[in-house]
Amino acid sequence: MNQELLEQKLKKALELAPPNVFDKVANLYFVPTFCGEHEFFYKDEHFVGEDKCHKFFLVNMENGEKTDLFDHIILGKRLSDHLGKEISHRKLPIENVKKTADGIEFEYEKVKYAFADNKLTEIEKVPVQKLVISPDGKLGAFTRDENVFVKDMATGEETQVTFDGIPHYGYAGVFEGNENIIREKLIGFVRPAGVMWSPDSKKLLTYRIDERDVKELHLIQNVPTDGSMRPIHYAYKYALPEDDVVAVAELYLCDLEKKQNTMILDKVYVDLSEPFNGGFKIAAWSDEGNNFIAWRMDRGHKNAEVFKVNSNTLEKEHIFTETTDTFLFFDFYRGKFGGDPRFDKNAIRQMWYSEEKNRLFWISERDGYFHVYDYDVNGKQVRKQITSGEYNVRQILRVDDEKNIMYLTAAGVEEYSSPYKMKAYTCNMETGELTILTPDEHEHYVNISPDGKFIVDNFSTADEPPMVVIRDIEGKYISTVFKADITPLNAMGISYAMSYKEKGADGKTDIYGIMVFPSDFDPKKKYPIMDYYYGGNQTTNVPTNYHDFLNKGYLNSLAELGFIVVIVDGHGTPFRSKAFHDTCHKNVGTCCGMDDHVAVFKNLCAKYPFMDGDKIAVWGHSGGGFAAYKCMVTYPEVYKCAMASGGNHMQELYISGWSERFMNEYDAEVWKAQNSEFDAHKLQGPLLLIHGELDDNVHPAATMRLVDALIKADKDFDFLIVPNRHHLLSIDKYYQKKVFKFFAKHML
Numbered sequence: 001m002n003q004e005l006l007e008q009k010l011k012k013a014l015e016l017a018p019p020n021v022f023d024k025v026a027n028l029y030f031v032p033t034f035c036g037e038h039e040f041f042y043k044d045e046h047f048v049g050e051d052k053c054h055k056f057f058l059v060n061m062e063n064g065e066k067t068d069l070f071d072h073i074i075l076g077k078r079l080s081d082h083l084g085k086e087i088s089h090r091k092l093p094i095e096n097v098k099k100t101a102d103g104i105e106f107e108y109e110k111v112k113y114a115f116a117d118n119k120l121t122e123i124e125k126v127p128v129q130k131l132v133i134s135p136d137g138k139l140g141a142f143t144r145d146e147n148v149f150v151k152d153m154a155t156g157e158e159t160q161v162t163f164d165g166i167p168h169y170g171y172a173g174v175f176e177g178n179e180n181i182i183r184e185k186l187i188g189f190v191r192p193a194g195v196m197w198s199p200d201s202k203k204l205l206t207y208r209i210d211e212r213d214v215k216e217l218h219l220i221q222n223v224p225t226d227g228s229m230r231p232i233h234y235a236y237k238y239a240l241p242e243d244d245v246v247a248v249a250e251l252y253l254c255d256l257e258k259k260q261n262t263m264i265l266d267k268v269y270v271d272l273s274e275p276f277n278g279g280f281k282i283a284a285w286s287d288e289g290n291n292f293i294a295w296r297m298d299r300g301h302k303n304a305e306v307f308k309v310n311s312n313t314l315e316k317e318h319i320f321t322e323t324t325d326t327f328l329f330f331d332f333y334r335g336k337f338g339g340d341p342r343f344d345k346n347a348i349r350q351m352w353y354s355e356e357k358n359r360l361f362w363i364s365e366r367d368g369y370f371h372v373y374d375y376d377v378n379g380k381q382v383r384k385q386i387t388s389g390e391y392n393v394r395q396i397l398r399v400d401d402e403k404n405i406m407y408l409t410a411a412g413v414e415e416y417s418s419p420y421k422m423k424a425y426t427c428n429m430e431t432g433e434l435t436i437l438t439p440d441e442h443e444h445y446v447n448i449s450p451d452g453k454f455i456v457d458n459f460s461t462a463d464e465p466p467m468v469v470i471r472d473i474e475g476k477y478i479s480t481v482f483k484a485d486i487t488p489l490n491a492m493g494i495s496y497a498m499s500y501k502e503k504g505a506d507g508k509t510d511i512y513g514i515m516v517f518p519s520d521f522d523p524k525k526k527y528p529i530m531d532y533y534y535g536g537n538q539t540t541n542v543p544t545n546y547h548d549f550l551n552k553g554y555l556n557s558l559a560e561l562g563f564i565v566v567i568v569d570g571h572g573t574p575f576r577s578k579a580f581h582d583t584c585h586k587n588v589g590t591c592c593g594m595d596d597h598v599a600v601f602k603n604l605c606a607k608y609p610f611m612d613g614d615k616i617a618v619w620g621h622s623g624g625g626f627a628a629y630k631c632m633v634t635y636p637e638v639y640k641c642a643m644a645s646g647g648n649h650m651q652e653l654y655i656s657g658w659s660e661r662f663m664n665e666y667d668a669e670v671w672k673a674q675n676s677e678f679d680a681h682k683l684q685g686p687l688l689l690i691h692g693e694l695d696d697n698v699h700p701a702a703t704m705r706l707v708d709a710l711i712k713a714d715k716d717f718d719f720l721i722v723p724n725r726h727h728l729l730s731i732d733k734y735y736q737k738k739v740f741k742f743f744a745k746h747m748l
Contacts, residue, residue: 001562001748010740012560016494017736018553024488026052028547030468032447032456035099038062040449040456041069043097047485053090056097061454061470064479069097070104070115078120079108129190134201139256141195141204146170148193148206148254161204161254162261168211168237175209175274176237177247177655179697182219183726185234186694194276199289203311204254207268207275211237213245219694223723236696239656241666246656249275251283251294253311264309264316268296271657286353293319293353293360300664301327306362308353308377319380322364326585327662329365329574331538352396353377361386361406363393365578372396372406374429386432389413392575394422398448404429407437407448407473411575417441419576420512420569421544424455424475437475443545448473456481460546462497462514484546493519495559497549502603504570505595509580513542513600516555516565528615528747529601530563531639535591535620535627537584537662542569553730554619554739561740562748564611566604570596586663588651589674591627598638617641617747619739621729622698623648626676629689629706633682641746643739645690646727648698649676649706655697680709686746687717690735692725718742 001009014020022028026045034040038061045054056069076089087093094106103116105123112123131140131151140151146165151158165171172194174181184191196205217238222231239246251265268275268282275282283294295306304322309315322328352361360375367385370392374383387393391412398407406427412419413434424437424446438444442459449456453473460466465484471477486494497514504511518527532555534541543549558565570593572584584590605613618639620628625647631639651659652671663670672678687710691703700721710717720738722729729735 001744006744006748009561010737010744012492013557013740014733014736015492016556016560018551018730021489021494021550021553021556023052024486024492025465025550026485027466027468027482028484028550030458030466032059033097033099034447034450037451038449038454041097041099042481044482045485047487048090050488051090053088054092055090058099059470059481061449061456061478064470064481066481069099071118074118075115075120078115078118079113082120082122128188130192132192132195132197134197134204135199136201139201141172141193141197143170143172143193146173148172148195148204150204150256159256161256162206162208162252165208168214169208171208171252172206173209173274175247175270176211177214177239177270177657178273179727181236182234182694182696183728194274196276196281196283196285198285198292198311199287202255202257204256205264205276205283205285205292205294206252206254207249208252208263209247209249209270209274211247214239214247215243215245217699219696219700221694221724225724234694234696238699240654241652241656241659241663241671242668243656246270246299251275251296253309253314255311262314264314265294265296265307269299269657271297271301271661272655284351284353286355288355291353291355293351295322297328297330299660301661302664304328304330308360317380319360319375319377320382322366324366326578326582327664329538329578329581329661331574352399354399354401357401359383361396361399363396368578370394372408372427386429387427387434388432390577391419394575397424397446398452400452409444409446410434418512418544420540420542421461424457426474437471439475445545454478460484462499462543462546462549465546495519495521495556497543497555500600500604502600504593505599507599509571509596511568511570511593511596511600513566513568515604516559518559518562518564523610525610526612527562527564527610528612528617529605530558530565530743531597531601531616531618531631532558532565532567532624533591533597533618533620533627533631534622534624535588535630536623537572537581537588537592538574538658540569540573540575541592541624542567557736557740558619558743561744563617563743566601568593568597568600570594570600584662586667586670587674588659588662589630591623591630594627594631594634597631598635601638615640615747617643617743619643619743620647621645622727625649625689625698625703629676629687630679632685632687633676633679636682636684639685641686641743643688643690643742644703645729645735645739646692646695646698647676647689647703647706649702651675653699653702653705677705677709680706680713680715683710683713683715683717686742687715688720688739688742689717690720690722690729690738692727692729693721693723694725695727697727 032040041058044057057066058069072089079087096107098105110126114121148161148171162171214237216235219234247270249268254261285292297304306319308317360377362373372386393410395409409422421443425434445458447456455471458468465486467483468481572592574581605611618628618631625644628642628644632642648654691700
């Protein structure tokens with residue numbers, strides 16, 4: 001490839017890298033905020049020329065009619081006058097919008113405002129930590145000095161709820177072993193308090209994490225951003241698999257009226273996040289709010305005890321224990337958005353408990369697939385398994401006890417359907433029969449209106465942008481809210497995905513994935529192949545919706561360089577069957593089916609003569625960095641070049657909760673067999689290793705140990721440490737150029 005053409009391709013590859021590509025789509029994100037009887041509002045994006053603007057619409061779900069939520073022109077004028085600077089009504093920079101009886105409330109530049117009757121009123125400064133508001137809107141919970149407080153939203157009066165929290169043994173705070181602890185401290189980000197309000201707003205659940213005796217990891221910021229010369233040291237609690245002490249939590253019930261704080265559960269092992277983080281929660285209040293369900297996992301991830309707790313008497317009863325010979329995986333609720341409240345905050349519910357009906361609906365993988373089980377809570381036994389078959393239930397959306405119907409999402413129900421794309425169904429709780437509500441082959445993120453009469457359906461595929469429609473509760477189409485506008489992307493000449501299904505290494509199992517072609521693809525030419533790899537066993541990698549397709553930032557960039565980019569979901573990934581996932585048990589070093597990747601490439605190259613099977617490269621970050629290196633040393637005859645960034649190359653140096661999740665109790669020999677540094681002598685082709693200096697998720701020592709092993713093995717390789725960068729490297733422009741030029745040099 002001549003230099004001029006290469007420079008053109010590099011320029012376009014950079015233009016298509018994150019976060020640039022997100023600015024070229026209108027309405028990629030969608031959040032319905034329900035209000036009133038049959039209404040919701042959302043932020044609607046649109047292009048005016050090349051300028052992306054937005055406004056807020058109120059939508060009537062009965063007829064689909066859209067009206068302005070407020071007068072945008074007047075608010076823009078009022079805000080401009082108040083601040084003494086120009087604020088465009090076309091791009092009002094307001095956040096956390098809430099509809100009120102006579103207008104709206106919103107936040108801008110850390111100040112909360114009200115806008116009603118065309119008047120702007122400043123309410124208060126927004127606290128650094130967002131309040132967790134009670135269901136009745138009267139109280140807000142927050143933390144201070146390791147303890148929980150509540151604020152009266154009307155008077156501003158603060159009441160302390162817990163009193164004995166201390167550093168590394170505090171209430172409702174952040175688990176230091178989470179993936180961003182140092183980064184969040186440096187940018188001043190503070191997470192909301194970890195609390196769950198009772199439905200009547202009189203009690204709350206919280207937790208207390210004990211990390212006092214957990215050992216530390218350390219990072220050095222060699223180039224301080226304040227301009228000082230002396231490097232800065234950071235320490236944080238981070239348990240490794242061989243450590244005897246790991247973080248454990250205690251679950252507490254705080255009764256605000258009785259002023260009681262009572263520990264309900266202890267020895268709740270904290271693996272990857274806090275007990276109430278995002279969509280992942282170890283407790284759920286009943287509909288009535290007197291009782292709640294709570295569970296705790298053991299450290300080896302083989303047993304989870306499930307309890308019912310009476311919040312009035314504090315009586316705790318063990319209902320059952322979920323158990324397995326391999327590992328328990330409770331992430332069935334995760335779509336690609338994984339509990340991100342921007343997409344499905346009104347949809348996710350891991351379990352459903354009714355005191356009146358004495359029913360607990362629990363999702364379990366015990367028969368080989370994720371299905372719903374109906375428990376008699378008082379009798380402490382399963383009434384029956386409601387759903388069954390070779391498909392997976394992913395979310396319980398709503399339960400209608402009167403009609404004996406459950407609304408849920410599932411994937412792989414129909415014989416023709418993808419095992420990964422979620423669709424919405426009604427389930428007859430007597431027979432288990434499913435009736436589809438969203439029949440097309442898209443990934444569906446469904447929100448049901450609070451009154452249970454309407455469905456707001458957000459759907460897309462890897463090559464079709466999002467579209468949002470309103471349906472009635474039986475799935476009948478009412479109206480279209482919008483279809484995302486990707487005109488600027490099309491003008492850039494972006495590539496699109498083609499799905500495939502090929503047999504894996506065993507010659508019989510279907511393996512699913514996508515291929516992305518250069519926008520100037522010519523079937524008469526021969527193209528090198530890029531394996532876009534992620535080797536973490538907790539999720540899938542192949543995008544099933546448009547957001548995730550764009551979020552895989554380098555798919556289009558690498559395609560524009562001149563590769564056919566391929567993503568594979570092999571054995572060891574979830575959401576197919578427990579047996580499919582269990583292949584990673586004590587075997588994470590196979591990186592989610594490396595042998596399946598090799599088989600897929602062999603099949604694709606035999607089918608498509610434009611794919612060059614002699615020129616296969618691999619890109620990977622984090623678990624993908626681990627996998628990219630493993631590909632090079634395990635299949636050197638297949639993989640000719642690799643870039644591995646932020647790789648957790650040895651699980652002994654990664655957070656205990658991740659590797660123990662799939663490997664169970666620490667066994668030095670089992671862990672060593674997965675360790676990359678012992679394969680350094682096998683490296684043959686070009687390798688680029690990159691790591692962020694302040695990576696608080698995967699410690700830089702993971703890559704440094706690999707560097708040391710490669711030096712001792714007298715291997716040639718490229719290596720880059722990026723100062724002041726954390727685990728997220730993809731948006732770094734120098735990183736992007738380095739990666740693209742590396743692959744261009746060795747593969748094009």
